[in-house]
Amino acid sequence: MKINLAELVGSVGNLVTLPDVFVRINRLVEDPNSTMADIARVASQDPSFTIRLLRVANSSFYGFSSTIDTVQKAVSIIGTSQIRSLALTTSVASAFEGLPNTLVSMENFWRHSLYCALAARILARQAGKLDPDALFTAALLHDIGELVIFNRIPQQAKEALLLVLDSADELPIYQAERQIMGFDHAQVGGELARQWKLPKMLEECIEYHHDIRSALHFPRETALVHIANVLALMAEVQTLNPDDVSPIDPIAWKIVGLNADEVLQPTVHEVQEEIAEAEKLFLGK
């Protein structure tokens, strides 16, 4: 029996919820009348977020020269929109604990997402005119649809995985999913982002990371996450050979405005250097 996309995503409504602190900060960031002090107040009302925030702010991940010891200082130095990103990124892994599955370990799932997030942040800095922290968040969330599929329709999800292996890893997973389910994890993730009312940029990056030509409002961000996803695979399986991983849509580099020959190799290496620290910070290891 085929289940449709909206039903599938609707059925996880109670199992995964966005962290409250993100929802409240999100509202304030969108509100032109709010102040930095409002955001700092909301952030400091969540003690566990405060701890995570200060930990990340003082880590080599940001590399600030002075010690950031209060939420107020964090907000003024890091910036309000970045604080919003952090409210999401530092808790998204635990938010999805309500969607367990047997097909992929949460550790492996989030490690790939984190590789992708690190790659996206590095690429965004180099590309210019993009918010590296927002891209980090978008990339961290790019595969969340997979967790929905794995939890809600595990049998079909498994069939898709087997189809990929039977094809000698020729068939990309999203195409295998389309064959079996009629939709793929990117579309599921996009639908989830809509139901959650996540910023449109995140929604497009998630929904179109395998179909970048469909991204109408944030083509650059989406193309960047598409590239970051493949660089994440390279970092994961320790290769620089494009034949070892899924292909990058050649137009993606043009849209982002980066030269593959210049950035691919250093980005993969940088990601590999950062992953251990990032796992500690974002996945609570």
Place this chain on the structure above:
Amino acid sequence: MAILPVARPPLALPGFENIKRTWNRTFEAYAARLNPGEYYVTKNDEGIYTTLGSCISACIRDRVSGIGGMNHFMLPASTGEGGWKDAGLSSSTRYGNFAMEHLINEILKNGGSRQNLEVKLFGGGRIIANMTDVGTRNIAFARDYIRIEGLKVTSEDVGDVFPRMVVYFPATGKVRVKRLRSLHNNTIVEQEKTYLNKIEKEPVSGDIELF
């Protein structure tokens, strides 16, 4: 321009008719798909492919005639008396011996010469964190076996934390090893566990066709 699939795979050698073969677009050839515990030998210019977690595959061919094949096996966890290190004695290594012997014998039976054999080894990854490293054990067994047989490993990609996809063309010796992303770990582990349960339940006897 894409090469259209040849209507039918080349004739399989006797005993290998049941191995599933499909057209592979990347390699523009038919390729046999091995599951854990299976092996395949061919005289044709066709591929053999499999996915490996902690299992190991030996790819062996006669480099002159091009006859060759691939196996896919692991040693069961139960060590039997004396442990797995007693090569050839414990019940555990018998499965490895079967897999290697059958592959080599089939190659020789179909015209291969022992002095022309070249061996490539793949797999033995540690794809589940915190699990005893069965991959290392499989690698050690395969290397020992090949050394004792007086054969040489000409290339290998073994160990580490990755599952692998191996595609091998005995006719040319060409091999393509692709490390797979961790998304596939559990699926591969499950296939290998099913295989392991099967061999641990079956009695070990020299006559039983286990592979």
